[in-house]
Amino acid sequence: MAVMVEAPAPATAEVTDRARRERRMGLMLSAPAFVVMVFVTAYPLIYAVVLSLYNYRLTDPAGKEFVGLGNYATVLTDPVWWTDFSTTLLITVFSVAVELVLGFAFAFVMYRILRGRSLVRTAILVPYGIITVVSAYIWRFAFQLDSGFVNQWFGLGDYNFFGNRWSSLFVIVLSEIWKTTPFISLLLLAGLVQVPEELQEAARVDGATAWQRLKRVTLPNMKAAIMVALLFRTLDAWRIFDNPFIMTVGANKTETLSFLAYRQNVTLVNLGAGSAVSVLLFLTVVVIAFIFVKGFRTDLSQVRGDR
Amino acid sequence: MLTWYINPDNGGQGRLAESCAAASNGGYRVDVQVLPNDASQQREQLVRRLAAKDSSIDVMSLDPPFVAEFANAGFLRPFDAGDAAAFTDGVLKGPLTTAYWKDQLVAAPFWANTQLLWYRKSVVQAAGVDPNRAGFTWDDMIKAAEGQHRVIGVQANRYEGYMVWINALVVSAGGEIVGNVEAGKDATPEIASPAGDAAARIIGGLARSAAAPPAMPNAGEEESRSTFQGDTGGFMVNWPYVYSAAKEDVTGGGIAQSVVDDIGWARYPRVTADQPSRPPLGGINLAVGNYTTHPAEAVALVKCVTSLPNNIAYMVDAGNPAARGAAYDDPKVREAFPMADVIRQSINDAGPRPITPYYNDVSTSVQLTWHPPGEVEAPATPKETATFMSDVLQGKRLL
Numbered sequence: 001m002a003v004m005v006e007a008p009a010p011a012t013a014e015v016t017d018r019a020r021r022e023r024r025m026g027l028m029l030s031a032p033a034f035v036v037m038v039f040v041t042a043y044p045l046i047y048a049v050v051l052s053l054y055n056y057r058l059t060d061p062a063g064k065e066f067v068g069l070g071n072y073a074t075v076l077t078d079p080v081w082w083t084d085f086s087t088t089l090l091i092t093v094f095s096v097a098v099e100l101v102l103g104f105a106f107a108f109v110m111y112r113i114l115r116g117r118s119l120v121r122t123a124i125l126v127p128y129g130i131i132t133v134v135s136a137y138i139w140r141f142a143f144q145l146d147s148g149f150v151n152q153w154f155g156l157g158d159y160n161f162f163g164n165r166w167s168s169l170f171v172i173v174l175s176e177i178w179k180t181t182p183f184i185s186l187l188l189l190a191g192l193v194q195v196p197e198e199l200q201e202a203a204r205v206d207g208a209t210a211w212q213r214l215k216r217v218t219l220p221n222m223k224a225a226i227m228v229a230l231l232f233r234t235l236d237a238w239r240i241f242d243n244p245f246i247m248t249v250g251a252n253k254t255e256t257l258s259f260l261a262y263r264q265n266v267t268l269v270n271l272g273a274g275s276a277v278s279v280l281l282f283l284t285v286v287v288i289a290f291i292f293v294k295g296f297r298t299d300l301s302q303v304r305g306d307r
Numbered sequence: 308m309l310t311w312y313i314n315p316d317n318g319g320q321g322r323l324a325e326s327c328a329a330a331s332n333g334g335y336r337v338d339v340q341v342l343p344n345d346a347s348q349q350r351e352q353l354v355r356r357l358a359a360k361d362s363s364i365d366v367m368s369l370d371p372p373f374v375a376e377f378a379n380a381g382f383l384r385p386f387d388a389g390d391a392a393a394f395t396d397g398v399l400k401g402p403l404t405t406a407y408w409k410d411q412l413v414a415a416p417f418w419a420n421t422q423l424l425w426y427r428k429s430v431v432q433a434a435g436v437d438p439n440r441a442g443f444t445w446d447d448m449i450k451a452a453e454g455q456h457r458v459i460g461v462q463a464n465r466y467e468g469y470m471v472w473i474n475a476l477v478v479s480a481g482g483e484i485v486g487n488v489e490a491g492k493d494a495t496p497e498i499a500s501p502a503g504d505a506a507a508r509i510i511g512g513l514a515r516s517a518a519a520p521p522a523m524p525n526a527g528e529e530e531s532r533s534t535f536q537g538d539t540g541g542f543m544v545n546w547p548y549v550y551s552a553a554k555e556d557v558t559g560g561g562i563a564q565s566v567v568d569d570i571g572w573a574r575y576p577r578v579t580a581d582q583p584s585r586p587p588l589g590g591i592n593l594a595v596g597n598y599t600t601h602p603a604e605a606v607a608l609v610k611c612v613t614s615l616p617n618n619i620a621y622m623v624d625a626g627n628p629a630a631r632g633a634a635y636d637d638p639k640v641r642e643a644f645p646m647a648d649v650i651r652q653s654i655n656d657a658g659p660r661p662i663t664p665y666y667n668d669v670s671t672s673v674q675l676t677w678h679p680p681g682e683v684e685a686p687a688t689p690k691e692t693a694t695f696m697s698d699v700l701q702g703k704r705l706l
Contacts, residue, residue, distance in 0.1 A: 055492075055702045058358050059380035060664050063491045071702070080705040264705070267347070268667060269354055273702060 045282070051275035058269035071276035080260065081277070088256045090169060092237040095176040099233060100226075102177070103184035110185065111192045128182035136246035139175040165252045172243045172254065180236065184229045191225020192218070227296040234288055239281075257281050309365040309604055310338045314349055314591060319625030320368065320612075327611035335604040346370050346467065347667075357382040357596065364596035365605040369414060371405035371592055371659060372666045375488070378408035379664035384595040384602060385411045393610055401588045401657035402630045408662075409489060413594060415613045416630035418621060420589035421653040422475070422544050423646065424448075424573045430455050430541040431571070438542075438573035442580040445476075445509045448542050452518035457541025459518050460531030463510070465678040468527055470660065470670045472544070473677055475587045476506035478658030480578040484673065485696070488663035492700045496693040498673070503689035505578050511683035524679040536562050544575060546589065547650055551626060572646045574653055585658030590630065628654060671706050672696040 052072070055065045075081050110121050127135065141147045143161040151159055161167045195218050203213045219226070241258040248254045250263070261281055264274030313320040324337040342349040350373050356364055357377070369377065377383050386394060394415035395403060402416035426438050434451035437443070452459050462468035477484055482502020487495045497503075513519055518541070520526060520534045528545055535543035536553060543549070553570060556562045575586035593613060595605045611617065618629035619637045626643070628650050634640055635651040644650060661669050676692040677683050698704040 057492075057665075059354065059376045059382075060491050061380065067702070074703055075705065078705045260705070266355070267351060268706060269358070270702075273705060 048275040048278050048282075051271050052273075052279050054272045056270075056272040058271055067272070071273050072280070075273060075276050075280060080255075081257075081280075083253050084255050084257050084260045087169070087254060088238060088240065088258075091173055091176065091240055091256065092234060094173045095180075095237050096230065096233050098173075098177050099181045099184045100230065102181045103188050103229065106181065106185035107188035107192050110189050124185060125182045127179050128186075130179070132179060132242040133246060135175060135179050136243045139171060139178075139243075140247045143171050162248055163252070165254060168248050168252050168254045172240075172247060175243055175247075176237060176240065180233060184233050187225055187229035187232070188222070191222035191229075194225070195221040223296060227292060231289060231292045234292070235285055238285060238288060257284070308336045308338055309601055309608055310340055310363050311366040311368070311608065312340045312342055312353065312364055313368045314346075314370070315341050315344055316625050316627070319621050319627070322624065323612050323617055323621060324608075327608055327617075330611060331604075331607065335601070335608060337608060342368075350667075353377070354380075354382075357598070360598045361596070362598045362600050365599040365601055366608055367594055367596060368417070368591045369594050371402070371414075371588065371590060372661075372670070374405055374414050374592055374594070375408050375662045376664040376666055377594065378411075378413040379491070382597055383408075383413040384597045384599065384605075385413050386415070386595075386606065390606055390610070394613060397615065397631045397633055399630060399632050399651065399655040401654045401659065402590055402592070405588070405659050405662060406592055414592035415594070415609050417591050417593045417613050418618070418625075418627040419630045419654045419657075420546055420628055421650060421657050422471070422546055422575055422587045423649060423653060424576050425460075425535060425543045425545060425549060426571045426573065427457070427535075427541055427569050428571045429569050430457050438571070438576070441583075442577065443573065444577045444580050445513075448576050449509075449513055449516055449518050452541040453516060455541060456539075457518070458520040458534060458539045459513060459541060460520060460526070460535040460543030460545065461513070461523065462527055462531055462545075463514070463523050463678075463680045464525050464527050464530075465674050466527065467670060467674075469677065469680075470673055471587045471589070473506055473510065473673055474660045475544075475575065475585065475658060476509055476578055477502050479575070479582070479584040480505040481582060483661065485661045485663060485669050488661060491664055492702070494663055494665065494669075494700060496696045498696070499686065499689045499693035502578075503692075504685035507677075507683050507685035507688045509578065510677065510680050511685070511688070514680035514683065519681075524681065536566055547628065547644065547646065548626060550646070572649060574649055583656065585656055586653040588654065588657035588659045590627070630654075665700055668699050668706060669696060672699050675706075 053066060053068055055063070055067045055071070057063060106124050110117070110124060113120050130138075143150050145151070145158065145160055148161075150161070151157060159167075161171050199217050199221065200213060203217050208216065239258050240256050241262065244250055244254045244256055244259055250259050255263075257277070258281065261274060261277040264270045264277055268274070311320070311324055321339045324339050328335060328337045342352055349370065353364070353367060353369075354377075357380070374383070391412045394406070394412060398416050399419060401421070402419040406412055406414040406416050424438055431438060431451065434455050436447060436451045438448070448459060462472055474484055477498065480502035482497060482500045484496070484498045484503075485494050486497040487493070514523055520531070520539070522530060522534075526534070528549075531543050531545060532549050532552065534540055535545075535549075536556065550570065550572070553562065553567050557564050557567055575584040577584045593609045595602060595609060599605050613630070615631050615633055618631045618634045619640060621627060622629045622634055623639050623643055628644075629635065629640070632651055632655065635647045641647050660666070663669060672695050673692055676695055677688060695704065699706055
């Protein structure tokens with residue numbers, strides 16, 4: 001049985017004193033990290049917001065001009081943004097959905113296996129240890145017409161995987177899945193380990209089938225772990241850059257939102273529109289995180305290792 | 308110690324750096340840094356460093372289309388009037404035009420490149436045409452190729468090489484892609500004009516004709532070269548390197564000597580019979596970084612590298628045509644380049660790509676709207692380009 005931890009009683013005078021000291025201590029301990037965060041995160045963020053209000057080219061300083069929210073209107077009404085948005089959405093939905101199912105399967109294997117446990121765990125985790133750019137090259141070379149072996153293996157002849165949108169996206173999503181399923185299964189394994197064995201036993205004694213135990217006992221007790229895994233992976237997939245950059249350079253409508261931001265900011269040095277794209281990308285990330293936290297009704301701050 | 312950022316070549320620039328450093332009698336030493344292969348990646352790296360005011364960039368090898376952008380951003384150190392003469396004396400007209408921004412000399416032409424018309428002697432003989440005749444046009448060429456069931460090699464993939472072709476056609480017809488360039492983003496697209504229409508008619512017409520190679524929409528320099536050297540090859544527009552490359556292919560066993568013997572060359576074809584063509588212009592200019600801490604030594608290095616003897620040495624060593632006209636009279640050059648006179652004349656009369664700080668936007672707008680070549684129509688395509696380009700320049704559309 002889970003041990004129910006009693007919430008601390010409403011503070012009495014002496015506890016308040018102690019609590020206050022602890023809180024002050026906590027603030028002092030976290031202050032340096034907070035200051036660093038403000039410098040490395042808040043400052044660029046605010047600067048990006050300011051830049052996004054200008055029509056500004058790095059190489060045309062004299063042409064800098066305040067346009068208010070004009071860049072946002074331009075970006076949001078441009079087909080390029082929406083094509084990239086839909087590409088990013090497709091990649092995210094497909095890769096995360098497949099990864100969740102596969103990740104569960106791997107997590108169960110890693111959890112239940114008795115012999116050769118460390119070998120299996122290592123084998124499953126290998127792809128995650130490979131740098132994304134390197135894995136992108138591996139997949140590109142595998143599917144490319146001149147150097148690839150995939151066509152030969154599957155008898156596909158001269159089929160050009162990077163010649164159109166859907167087959168390019170297929171390869172990109174496949175490599176994403178290959179690369180990050182280990183990550184999601186690792187998080188799920190951590191959740192699985194936390195499901196109390198007593199609960200499983202009690203359910204078994206009560207006559208619950210394996211499916212019922214999974215649905216009623218395992219999954220509900222893993223909610224926080226699932227959410228963390230999904231949230232991390234969704235945000236990761238949403239910011240995908242390396243794979244399309246290496247495999248297609250954004251051709252055939254495989255450009256993602258991060259790629260668009262990169263192109264505007266770095267290639268075209270169009271800092272105004274580029275910053276607007278970056279800020280919008282940031283907002284979509286916030287919205288995704290918000291949806292996940294609300295949707296799962298899990299308060300992460302309450303998730304502790306006391307069970 | 309000076310740092311010279313170069314575009315990759317066969318090592319010729321590195322050798323010039325060494326000999327110039329030796330000739331300076333201890334005045335300076337040169338560290339050569341090689342930039343990425345691709346011209347746009349070279350630009351990206353230089354822009355990133357210069358925007359951060361990197362003082363390690365003393366001298367850089369710069370693609371001519373980027374000169375205006377860099378100069379406008381204040382990245383280049385203009386040359387003194389006193390030095391200017393040394394950098395412009397005897398330089399052919401084509402490269403000279405790319406070295407200025409707002410009437411100030413900001414770069415020194417080092418080597419220049421141009422495209423020629425390459426033809427198979429057997430094909431033109433059978434067709435009864437003479438590409439070297441004044442007044443030989445694109446239409447003449449398409450008709451001759453069609454008649455002989457041969458194809459014309461062009462660069463029509465969606466990349467900078469396609470822009471090179473489109474620009475050459477527009478300026479050869481007496482127009483320009485964009486005007487009033489000093490106004491920056493308020494420059495006016497001029498491509499929706501009779502000259503733009505003439506260019507669109509040639510490109511769309513060729514793409515839809517029997518003279519179009521099957522892979523024309525994906526063809527770059529190398530693809531057109533291999534088409535031209537193949538059984539269906541008749542004509543090709545391309546840079547002079549193709550001649551030595553063909554000879555190397557013979558050594559490597561790729562093609563027979565008879566193919567090289569069959570190759571002829573002429574000036575870039577005309578758009579209209581009564582107006583001389585303006586061939587494409589490429590090459591490399593040298594510029595001094597504005598944040599350098601050794602400006603005097605950097606200028607001295609540029610002076611040495613771009614001198615006439617070094618122009619000749621580099622042309623023979625690296626195979627890249629010189630920017631100074633007198634180089635083409637050198638016996639060693641004439642031996643290596645049997646077509647030296649045509650190259651010199653072409654570079655002198657070449658029409659540069661638009662000189663604007665927004666060159667990237669201009670070029671990409673054109674590439675996006677003119678691809679695939681089979682769908683290019685006059686006057687619809689040039690009109691669409693003009694609207695799109697103007698929106699992009701004004702920040703109303705994303706690229």
